[in-house]
Amino acid sequence: MIHIKGLTKYYQEVCAVNNIELTINQGEIVGLLGPNAAGKTTTLRILTGYLSPTFGNVQIKNFNLTKDILKIKQLIGYLPETPPLYKNLLVYDYLRYLGQVRDMHKGFAESRIKQVIAQCGLQSVMHKNIGELSKGFQQRLGIAHALLHDPEILILDEPTTGLDPNQILEIRNLIREIGQQKTVILSTHILSEAEATCDRMVIIHQGNVVADGTSQELKQSSNFSPTIHLGLKNADQNEVSSILSRISGVQNIETKQDDPSDHLHFQIRCHPDQDLRERIYATIKNTNWTLLEFYQQTQTLENIFKELTQES
Amino acid sequence: MGRLAAIWRKELKDYFVSPIAYMVIAIFLLITGWFFFSSFFVQGQASLRSFFQLLPMIFAFVIPALTMRLFSEEFNVGTFEMLITLPLTLRDIVISKFLAGITFVAAMLLPTLSYPLFISLMGNLDWGPVAGGYIGALFLGGAFTAIGLLTSALTKNQIIAFILGTLFCFILAIVDKMLFFFPESILDFVQYFAADYHFQNFAKGIIDSRDILYFLSLIFIGLYITHLLLQARE
Numbered sequence: 091m092i093h094i095k096g097l098t099k100y101y102q103e104v105c106a107v108n109n110i111e112l113t114i115n116q117g118e119i120v121g122l123l124g125p126n127a128a129g130k131t132t133t134l135r136i137l138t139g140y141l142s143p144t145f146g147n148v149q150i151k152n153f154n155l156t157k158d159i160l161k162i163k164q165l166i167g168y169l170p171e172t173p174p175l176y177k178n179l180l181v182y183d184y185l186r187y188l189g190q191v192r193d194m195h196k197g198f199a200e201s202r203i204k205q206v207i208a209q210c211g212l213q214s215v216m217h218k219n220i221g222e223l224s225k226g227f228q229q230r231l232g233i234a235h236a237l238l239h240d241p242e243i244l245i246l247d248e249p250t251t252g253l254d255p256n257q258i259l260e261i262r263n264l265i266r267e268i269g270q271q272k273t274v275i276l277s278t279h280i281l282s283e284a285e286a287t288c289d290r291m292v293i294i295h296q297g298n299v300v301a302d303g304t305s306q307e308l309k310q311s312s313n314f315s316p317t318i319h320l321g322l323k324n325a326d327q328n329e330v331s332s333i334l335s336r337i338s339g340v341q342n343i344e345t346k347q348d349d350p351s352d353h354l355h356f357q358i359r360c361h362p363d364q365d366l367r368e369r370i371y372a373t374i375k376n377t378n379w380t381l382l383e384f385y386q387q388t389q390t391l392e393n394i395f396k397e398l399t400q401e402s
Numbered sequence: 403m404g405r406l407a408a409i410w411r412k413e414l415k416d417y418f419v420s421p422i423a424y425m426v427i428a429i430f431l432l433i434t435g436w437f438f439f440s441s442f443f444v445q446g447q448a449s450l451r452s453f454f455q456l457l458p459m460i461f462a463f464v465i466p467a468l469t470m471r472l473f474s475e476e477f478n479v480g481t482f483e484m485l486i487t488l489p490l491t492l493r494d495i496v497i498s499k500f501l502a503g504i505t506f507v508a509a510m511l512l513p514t515l516s517y518p519l520f521i522s523l524m525g526n527l528d529w530g531p532v533a534g535g536y537i538g539a540l541f542l543g544g545a546f547t548a549i550g551l552l553t554s555a556l557t558k559n560q561i562i563a564f565i566l567g568t569l570f571c572f573i574l575a576i577v578d579k580m581l582f583f584f585p586e587s588i589l590d591f592v593q594y595f596a597a598d599y600h601f602q603n604f605a606k607g608i609i610d611s612r613d614i615l616y617f618l619s620l621i622f623i624g625l626y627i628t629h630l631l632l633q634a635r636e
Binding site: 135138139140141142160161163164166168170172173174176177178179187189191192193217235314 | 404412482
């Protein structure tokens with residue numbers, strides 16, 4: 091559906107997007123993740139035709155970004171980062187204006203306006219000035235703006251910023267619902283949001299794609315070794331280290347002595363593919379140590395994200 | 403075509419929804435009315451000469467005030483991003499905004515038609531120069547609108563857009579009155595650049611293709627540079 095080939099964008103000397111290659115299939119919900127200034131917004135802006143790439147090309151369906159930009163703009167519904175809207179128009183007038191600019195048939199536009207107003211929960215503000223709306227309603231109107239012409243591709247730049255937790259849930263559900271038939275690309279730096287809504291995640295760092303896959307794939311692919319945390323009482327530090335290090339699969343053991351407390355805290359790094367919890371528990375059972383804490387820290391998206399985007 | 407009309411309608415609506423439009427029209431009528439009638443009874447001539455003589459200078463202030471928001475505001479609020487990602491070409495956007503501007507100028511001139519009506523009741527008015535003057539006023543308004551649009555596309559600060567627009571328009575409006583500053587060899591050349599000179603031909607009732615060509619090229623150049631400026635923003 092969308093093929094991004096060697097996409098590069100320079101702002102004067104600064105490279106915002108560096109040689110991005112990405113293929114997005116029909117019906118996928120793809121999350122673009124990355125720290126601020128990673129190049130997410132720039133990538134989305136190029137896809138929507140707001141910016142033109144320095145090098146590289148984008149193919150959407152059979153259309154080429156440089157040659158058939160108008161056709162591509164027809165296919166795409168776009169929600170910019172903070173939805174910029176005409177403050178002195180009424181909500182309904184704005185959507186009607188949008189329908190006219192998009193050259194939609196009058197009847198079709200009318201029925202779509204009704205539909206998106208219901209979908210985005212805008213009934214109560216239909217005849218209000220856009221400038222008077224709260225941030226949440228403006229964001230929803232932004233989403234309505236993106237949905238109005240029933241586009242095949244939806245591009246959402248941080249769709250849930252400024253919304254309260256209930257609205258965030260509503261919008262996520264809406265995105266998932268839309269994503270059943272449409273292709274959705276959204277950018278966010280809220281990882282739980284990406285995990286909750288997206289089929290696939292693409293992590294961008296300093297203009298490069300550094301990871302691409304489902305959250306499961308990302309977790310498996312990283313060479314993260316699980317760490318088991320132990321809190322023990324009535325134990326001797328050296329004894330514990332020597333006994334536990336005999337278990338096969340243990341890579342190293344670190345001790346952390348929290349001064350005021352009377353127990354010892356150990357961090358046991360394990361071999362990446364092994365779950366050592368049972369063996370460690372069995373070993374501890376045979377001693378007279380008192381077990382206060384025992385948990386395994388597993389790979390989270392936050393960790394992967396940190397690993398991939400913190401170096402340099 | 404429907405798209406152009408939609409933007410044109412929206413821009414016009416924007417003008418008339420906000421109080422600024424009415425204020426500008428009121429100021430325009432006040433200034434032109436006062437200048438016109440203060441000399442009208444002294445001269446005792448049934449003509450609109452004094453009105454048309456001042457029009458370029460008044461337009462040089464009033465029109466940039468109208469056009470300053472056309473792009474600057476969109477850049478500033480960010481709505482330009484929305485506009486540009488709609489299936490529109492830059493040309494559509496520039497032309498529809500220009501047409502909205504010139505429509506407003508026409509709406510602003512409309513009440514001044516009461517002056518010739520009033521004069522014709524009092525004396526024997528020659529309608530030729532009046533018709534020429536109004537046609538010329540539309541051309542002049544169009545040229546200044548194009549210049550105002552250009553300066554509006556330069557910056558997201560409306561004040562800067564206004565000041566620059568006024569500067570350019572004002573130069574075009576007065577340069578033919580400053581001819582004694584220029585060396586004789588380039589006098590004709592400078593005079594040809596003066597918008598006022600071409601407009602005054604219209605106001606005499608002479609509709610010359612050279613004057614029409616001058617204003618049309620000014621409009622074309624203004625809109626073309628605007629288009630280039632918008633393109634450069636990408």
